[in-house]
Amino acid sequence: MPKLVFGMKDGKSIMKDIADNDFKHLLGKKIKDHVKGETIGYAGYEFEVMGGSDYCGFPMRWDVPGVARKRILAVAGVGLKKTANGIKHRKTVCGNTIHPKISQVNLKVLKEGSTPLAPPKEEKKEEPKAEEKK
Numbered sequence: 001m002p003k004l005v006f007g008m009k010d011g012k013s014i015m016k017d018i019a020d021n022d023f024k025h026l027l028g029k030k031i032k033d034h035v036k037g038e039t040i041g042y043a044g045y046e047f048e049v050m051g052g053s054d055y056c057g058f059p060m061r062w063d064v065p066g067v068a069r070k071r072i073l074a075v076a077g078v079g080l081k082k083t084a085n086g087i088k089h090r091k092t093v094c095g096n097t098i099h100p101k102i103s104q105v106n107l108k109v110l111k112e113g114s115t116p117l118a119p120p121k122e123e124k125k126e127e128p129k130a131e132e133k134k
Contacts, residue, residue, distance in 0.1 A: 004040070006117055007050065007108045014118045026105060031062040031096045037113060044113025049098070051078065052105040058094045060102070067099040 002023045006014045018040060025039040029049050037045025052060045054069070059079045064070050071092050076082055079091050098105060109117075 002102065003104045005104060005106045006047070007106065008117070009109060009112075016117070026098050027100065029098050031060060034110070035107065037111075042113060042117070044111070044115070045109065045117075046111035047107040048110055050106040050108050052094075052098065052102050054094045055101050055103045058092055060096055060098075061093040062096050064093055064095045065097075066095040067097045069094050 001017050001020070004016050004018050006016070008014065022040045026035065026049075029035060031049050031051055033049050035047045035049060037043060037047060051062070054060075058069055061072070061078045063077075064072060069092055071090055073088050073090050074080055075086070075088050079093050080089055083089075094102075
């Protein structure tokens with residue numbers, strides 16, 4: 001089952017599972033495309049596709065067109081840890097288009113709806129400590 005990761009405006013993120021019939025509305029979208037929340041079951045919201053990863057964990061990269069995996073020679077960016085200046089690495093990454101084998105899609109919240117994505121957290125009440133016996 002595919003997952004959606006919502007990046008909130010306060011810097012936190014929320015992960016939710018999405019049904020396959022709602023995921024079909026995301027197929028063919030590319031990184032930086034805008035998605036209306038009504039199409040995927042979140043009324044009033046508007047999202048921007050920021051990336052994702054396929055079923056094997058290879059990250060989507062905005063500058064690789066299509067849906068296939070490609071081995072690219074890169075200096076920095078998604079899927080790379082910079083080791084030293086000017087060192088290039090050959091890495092396998094996924095294309096920038098969402099396809100059926102994508103298992104995670106990262107979305108940035110552009111416009112919030114009336115209902116929150118995450119339920120508000122309840123504050124924990126401190127219980128009084130029992131007196132110790134001497």
